[in-house]
């Protein structure tokens with residue numbers, strides 16, 4: 176493909192994407208294809224000769240589009256938002272066009288410095304503690320996902336617990352240089368598992384917490400599931416009880432994950448009370464606000480971050496609810512020293528004068544992988560294109576629509592709300608006799624609705640009961656779509 180071909184096809188592709196968004200409501204929201212159907216349409220072997228781009232796009236329409244679940248549809252209410260926006264798509268294209276691999280400051284200074292700058296902006300925009308700013312011992316980094324963020328937090332927590340005191344903490348210089356990095360020690364601290372370590376999170380936490388423990392070698396059996404209250408929030412008294420029991424058994428508590436906005440029901444753990452316990456016992460507190468953190472761009476939702484000054488690390492996903500297409504997770508630490516000790520290793524071929532100077536950040540030291548994409552670009556374009564007020568309007572509209580829907584559910588005696596609705600997600604159930612018959616009725620209702628192609632809902636289990644969820648999150652969702660969904664739901668009983 177020559178630059179001229181690229182111009183032609185690129186412009187056509189942009190037109191195609193714009194058309195897609197204009198027609199998106201025509202597609203069945205949940206892909207109706209059967210397992211294996213997409214592959215059955217693909218040739219067994221790759222082409223020997225290059226093919227025309229037009230032919231590829233024809234196959235996208237014929238083979239790929241039917242196998243797409245339309246996450247950006249205004250009638251998509253499943254799982255959680257994974258919203259995108261035109262500025263984000265352009266940012267992604269620009270990033271691909273520049274083809275930057277930003278593992279070191281030196282490998283593209285703008286990739287690192289823009290990331291640091293945008294993450295500092297977000298500290299202010301979301302009302303996060305000033306300790307997360309890059310100007311102090313802490314700082315932020317873009318990870319691919321919240322799963323990687325919790326893994327990084329767990330590795331840092333283990334490093335702090337098991338190796339504390341062996342290295343100096345970060346000094347006053349803005350960044351850690353390669354001279355400060357434990358060249359060999361970093362890797363051994365990642366590999367060496369300690370069977371006595373214990374982590375804690377609520378029964379409602381995302382599965383990524385247990386997965387992080389599995390990946391790190393801590394073991395899934397060493398993650399204690401803390402009981403929740405009637406609103407599905409972690410109970411601090413239960414956390415303390417488990418920590419005390421583990422200490423009495425000679426085990427080593429080290430890591431707690433609090434969730435602000437659980438995946439199931441957007442329950443909000445009491446971060447302040449949990450943080451106080453973590454301080455008392457010297458445990459690392461990571462706060463997972465993957466979905467809900469975005470809401471704090473609105474001052475009226477700053478309360479979501481109450482108590483965060485006691486957290487050691489925090490993550491939220493602009494790729495969920497802040498109009499920035501997947502993947503983009505923002506992760507901050509109060510003190511980067513343990514994180515860098517856990518994840519830094521310096522092979523000779525990466526040594527360079529800028530890193531040695533101590534004046535730059537090398538983000539490869541802040542996560543598991545070495546290579547990294549220029550994700551800050553799309554986030555920067557989104558923030559600039561919408562402005563803070565545009566992002567606030569996006570969040571406010573979704574919260575308003577979810578509250579509206581919750582009101583309709585509450586007013587209909589055939590239904591019940593299954594959990595509080597602090598933000599954009601409504602958990603509800605059809606009442607139908609005893610628990611077993613209600614579960615069956617709700618499951619059948621969901622299957623009928625999703626098969627209609629007119630909307631897409633998913634479920635969770637709360638208090639052992641099958642529960643429907645309606646998560647408002649597509650950029651295109653307006654009141655008419657939520658009202659139509661409610662009409663479909665009532666009509667399908």
Ligand code: PLP
Nearest residue numbers: 320321322381436437438463465
């Ligand atoms: N944490 C919470 C609260 C979530 O809701 C999710 C996604 O559903 C995750 C973590 C995992 O996010 P990611 O796909 O970015 O790893």
